[in-house]
Amino acid sequence: MFAVQIDRHGGPEVLRVREAAAPVAGAGHVLVATVASTINPVDWKTRAWDVGPAFPMTLGWDLAGVVVATESADFAVGDRVVAMSAQLATGLGTWAELVALPTTLVAHAPASVPLVEAAALPLAGVTALQALGPLDLVAGQRLLVSGALGAVGRTAVALALHRGVVVDGLVSRAEHLAPAAALGLSAVASAVSDLKSASYDAVLDTAGVDVSAALAPDGRYVSVADAPLPEIPRAEKSYVQESRADLAELVRLVDAGVVRPHIAHHFSVRQVRRATELFERGGLTGKVALHF
Known part of the structure; x- marks a missing residue:
């Protein structure tokens, strides 16, 4: 599989889309095939500042995708899901073709919006x-x-x-x-x-x-x-905390028409440097999505 990783801190030029070892969904985890993620301020700060887990580091907090393996009764293969992973603390970055996460971080995706739009929901x-x-x-x-x-x-x-x-x-x-x-x-x-x-x-x-x-x-x-x-x-x-319950509540509100995730710009994950440069210029009125 491929992932967006860095081997050192710096500007967008340190971002690499490369082959990486595929994760395995153990007990209490789901393996998700990523459909989309988005760029958040914490992503570029982790990349630019001397913070974060060990190198090589896979970036990304947001995830929207489809379950491809699970040992959990809460999810089945084929389920559409969203998740938020505190990559800065755990090292479980979501900018990867396959992501294994604890089920405590995962919720069923909204039924009313495409997964690409749903990717804008978790962290924000x-x-x-x-x-x-x-x-x-x-x-x-x-x-x-x-x-x-x-x-x-x-x-x-x-x-x-x-x-x-x-x-x-x-x-x-x-x-x-x-x-x-x-x-x-x-x-x-x-x-x-x-x-x-x-x-x-x-x-x-x-x-x-x-x-x-x-x-x-x-x-x-x-x-x-x-x-x-x-x-x-x-x-x-207010410092954001991982919460499956909060994420599920947001999904409910999306399907009720209360909240609508908003994507301003779409990029292939292979264009992650270009997408990051646009994001860091600021002045955007919506999220920047990365398609996998």
Whole structure:
């Protein structure tokens, strides 16, 4: 089989599509033939920074594919599945033709979208779902999401709107205002100063920008970005955790029409360097998919 691996840290030039030993699905695991994955910020950070498991390192967190071997009663050969693997910690990268993962990381894929689209769901979706938890919002409360058109941001917007929360958004570019508004936001702006109100019950920062000025005095602030937290009360980081239950809930919401994974660009996995270069230029309004 083939996999996308690196032998050293660096730029996109260190990415190699090469032959690798095929994994085996042992007890409690499934072997999945990969249909698609996507590129996430953690992928290029792992590649570029001096972090991660030993070399040669297979990258990738997202997975959508078809079960080809299993010893689990929860899955059968031929099942369409999605999974999120914390590659940085476990070394179980998903940018490979075949991936063996514990069943605790795997959920049945949405029936309503193609597997290529479903590949955009796991990491961004679970991140958004888990980040909203500490905010503890109820219907009628007001939420501001920075990076509202990004993969995490747009999922958080959909989840919050489904709960009856009033959601406003911040985007980085003027040309993103209209597509962000189409998500159902009550208001959208490219700067905090452009917002009509600055007294939100909660702020979810997905873009690494300090938008604490928009928060009500007793509001809660959660960030999923690498940037330091603002020095305000009730501010915290949300670090994504692998969760089959959360992934299954997102699948349910996709099939219910609440959440829709969004792919902006499609590449063959053999074009992974080109896809990575596009991703790292930023300004995208959806995920970059890698087809296997």
